[in-house]
Amino acid sequence: MNLEDARKVLDAEVIVGTNLEEIDVEMGCGADLMSDVLAFGKKGSLLLTGLTNPQVVRTCEIAEIVGICFVRGKRPPEETITMAREHSLPLLATRVPMFESCGRLYYHGLKGCSETKE
Template identity: 50%
Template sequence: MLRELADILQAEELCNTQGDNVQIDIACACDLMSDVLLHAKAQCLLLTGLTTTQSVYTAEVADIKVICFVRGKRPQRDVVELATNKNIILLATHLPMFESCGKLYRNGIKGCSEV
């Protein structure tokens, strides 16, 4: 559930039109959106340092429901508004990418190539 995921990542919720009932089993960590489009599986969590509208559009076309911005980066307000309109949940954590991935993996979240 989303709450547990946010707790693991020590993340704050920036926008969420979907409630807590969102199941995440796999994640993809990447700053290059082309690579996300190529490798990410639908319904995964996207960890990224890219806080532009492109992260939201990428998530939308790739059927990614949750994005977590890492390294304490915060998106501009228009990005949060876009995500709200597209029903994409945005989280933000101060943790760096590597630590974020490690914590998720230790808690049973799998990589996109493992499923």
């Protein structure tokens, strides 16, 4: 699945990022706790989260996450958007809540992080 496919599944809006269809998404990771993103998220995952502070972008940079989708209608503050632009990290936003977002992506074939070898 590429990021554009994921965007369509979640009917998400693009906040940062272009040519989403060129970005491969190998896995999904849903978490609101950054330590969990570091512990469970693997390189090449899409992060679904309800957190919007700039630390989320930093965490993705460290964990080599390919993109973030903010769930349940959360909009990131300006600092987060600026930081994402600096790091060329795509940001999406969907009104769909976390549970439903993970479920739909999984249903459309996106794997979880424990099903994929690093």
